[in-house]
Amino acid sequence: MGIIKKVTLCTFGLGTGALGYLGASTSIVSPIPEDDPLWRSKSYAKYNSHRNPSTQDVCLKRIPLTKIKPELLQHDGDLALEFCRGVWGGLGYRFQRAYFARKYHGPATAAQLWTVDQLARSAYEPGTQLTDHFEVVEKTPSEVVVRCGDSPRNPSPRDSDGLFVIGAAVDRERGEVVLKLKSCFFRSSSKVEGIQGPMPGWMEMLHRWYSRIWMETGSWKVTR
Structure with a gap:
């Protein structure tokens, strides 16, 4: 997928120490x-109407409640929203944001979110479009669901399509917050035979390491 190719250099540029930390502090379920x-x-159901096979995984990070900003635990929905802001406005997305801004920012996309400040402050309501490659399609108190894979100006089925779910929940029993980045990529333009994503x-x-980067830098927004 084009999105992943464009961050290859960024991913390989990480040192082995950083990779080791990311591997230890986050986990991947697939x-x-x-x-x-x-x-x-x-x-x-809407975007993968053919039920095509997908490339799918969940990146997880558990953080003790004592390390979470207390004001984010007072009202339902605040934690997930702030984590979402951290993902898009955080350091992990800076390279890709800048690349997309140079290539796609113009009169036709002026109403979308482009600057770090916009990405760090948005309410991420359904219909919000980001950097001409993402669009919020669902929002609950615990998750923000974003369509990806092509420009949101193309609402049709696509050869490259997918959903990216940014979520946060409190595990009271373990005294932790669980942050999730859920990815599901598929072709929506036509039926695909077989089971290969x-x-x-x-x-x-590379996608999984990039998810870990987004997770880590996004988590900074919700921690003390």
Whole structure:
């Protein structure tokens, strides 16, 4: 997928120490469990109407409640929204944001979110478009669901399509906050035979490390 190719240099530029930290502080679950709400969501039914095979995973990070900004735990929805702001406005997305801004920012996309400040302050309501490559399609107190894979100016089925779910929940029993970045990429333009998702193995590996980067830098927004 084009998005992943454009961050290859950024990913390989990380030192081994940083990779080790990311690997230890985050985890990847693949495939997404069968009982995950994504599979029953209206967005998945709408955008993957052919039920095509997908490249899918969940990046997880657990953080002790004592390290979370207390004001984010007072009202339902504040934690997930702030984490979403951290993902898009954070350091992990800076390179890609700048690249897209140079290539796609213009009169036709002026109403979209482009600057770091816009991305760090948005309410991420459904219909919000980001850097001409993402659009919010669902929002709940615990998750923000974003369509990806092509410009939001193309609402039609696509050769490259997918859903990216940014979520946060409190695990009171363990005294932790659980942050999630859920990815599901597929072709929506036509029926695909077989069980193979759209990403080759090497690209899937890069995607997972990029998810870890987004997770880590996005988490800074919710921690003390």
